[in-house]
Amino acid sequence: MFYREAGKLVGSFGKDRRMLPLLEDRWLAVLFVAFMYFVVTAIASDYMFTAILIPIMVLGVATLGLNIAVGYTGQLSLGTAGFMCFGAFSAFNLILRIDWMTIPLAFFLSGMIAGGVGIIFGLPSLRIKGFYLIVSTLAAQFFAEWVFNAYPWFLNYTSSGVVSLPMHHYRVFPGQENTPFNAAFWYSSQGRYLVTLTVTILLVLACKNLVRSNTGRNWMAVRDMDIAAKVIGIPVAKTKLMAFFISTFYCGVAGAMYCYCYIGNLDFMIFNLRRSFLVMFMVIVGGLGSILGSFLGAIFVYAWPILITRGSDFIFGGGAIDTAFIENNSKIVVGTIIIVLLIREPGGFAALWSSSKQKLRVWPFAQ
Amino acid sequence: MNSPDNKKSILVLKDISLSFKGVKAITDISFNVYEGEICSVIGPNGAGKSSMLNVINGVYIPQEGTISFDGKEFTKMKPHSAAVMGIGRTFQNIALFSGMSVLDNIMSGRNLMMKANFWEHALNIGRAEKEELEHRQAVEEIIEFLGLQSIRKTPVASLAYGLQKRVELGRALAAKPKMLLLDEPMAGMTMEEKLDMSCFIQEINRNYGTTIVLIEHDMGVVMDISDHVVVLDYGKKIGDGAPDEVMNNQDVIDAYLGVSH
Structure with a gap:
């Protein structure tokens, strides 16, 4: 479009395997991150933070997690919300029971715990594939809903089944819980936004590093042809379990962020099967095996209903369109888009993006 | 005999x-x-x-x-x-990793020689980057030997049959x-x-x-x-x-x- 690869030569293999080989792309990425950190933090409204930016990033991380299992390793899973549930409850209990626990550390450890659970529920993948594996990952979903209901210890014996997570009780940085800075930081939506943004960026970078390394190649090898992978010495079982671990690590962190950064309470009912499907749709719409696609899918599926509401409010005045209509409309639209994508572009939005980039490269000279 | x-x-x-x-x-x-x-x-x-x-x-x-x-x-x-x-092996019906590029396919042939664990890969520290570059050097020699330079970043699924067979030979040879x-x-x-x-x-x-x-x-x-x-x-x-x-x-x-x- 405005810049292209032609003539940009690299002199070393190190430069050739950079995440973004083009200088312009790297500048855009830096500008984008700077924009998200400084400009957005300064100007966005509370509504923007809490209802749009934070949930999109949180769901994007969950989608990225599922994409590692489904898109990169080819292991179908419908246990996403269950794994998010494990992450959320781990974070809650870590923070509740360990005095000095900080939010970032709790997120990391809850990812690790969820990852451990993911390995256990990934074990069936060593013997079964495809639809049968979906059925066995469903077990994770139902297990999570059951275990956190059956053992009230996990919810600190809260009788209502819902724990609210007061915004001013947590520390993001080590040190005293009630220092004004710690309390004020987490209490403000900017603070929670910055934490979510930082965690998201770190996880995206880690994922990008993984998929361009031997680990990522092993995942894709197992996905594309597991017999050949075995014959060239890739430890297929280990690779699958590792993919499940990392995939559920991401889902676990997303679950913890979902409760702590987004909705502000803990409730196993929100991590139901419907949410697993929602994340699966985000993966399909966004693009299997694409990091960018994970976030595009999350943005589209999450933001479409909001867009319709805001758009109709803007055009026809507030409340002109029935909320039930909007909800149903978004289901119809997302469903239709999934069908159209499956037929026309199985690679999802990410593939649409790269093919349109490809077309713009030669526009207007060729088709 | x-x-x-x-x-x-x-x-x-x-x-x-x-x-x-x-x-x-x-x-x-x-x-x-x-x-x-x-x-x-x-x-x-x-x-x-x-x-x-x-x-x-x-x-x-x-x-x-x-x-x-x-x-x-x-x-x-x-x-x-x-x-x-x-023991390296190629298959009668091409068994390449169709979603990956030529380079990645051949690189995957060297997976047994790569020792970095996934933490190192995720953070791109320690052995990860060094190994990747070392093995890239070896893989480039194979790419040159088989004359695949111009298509090293092409997804293998889009290659002609004869070239795919050549890539598969390269992957086996990489080990x-x-x-x-x-x-x-x-x-x-x-x-x-x-x-x-x-x-x-x-x-x-x-x-x-x-x-x-x-x-x-x-x-x-x-x-x-x-x-x-x-x-x-x-x-x-x-x-x-x-x-x-x-x-x-x-x-x-x-x-x-x-x-x-």
């Missing part, structure tokens, strides 16, 4: 029998492959040639018989340990195998591609000293490049020896070669 004293066997197959639910694919086959040679396995369709390769690198487990590779004896081989010991099993490397190729491929095979054999076991139907190529030919028919071995010896073997002529008119 044809075992000159100065040659050491790298692979010894002894009394291998393989059957699938009563259907006998291989019956009591024994033969040796000598270090550094090009050994062709020929025979009509369904003779058990591909099954034989699958037995050698552990994809199929024979009911009877032993395999010894490089001095170690096994009753059953596992694909992973075959790869670790240095620096002691022995390479090639299942019909020239099937369905044009004359030119066949010529290229047989040059590659001979160069690999000569330059790296890699022992090669190949299945091929083109008798011209087989007789030209092989040091040693094994003939199978209906799961039994009917000929074993130097190319001209086998060519004049009456059983082989009856079963497979036929008489020239």
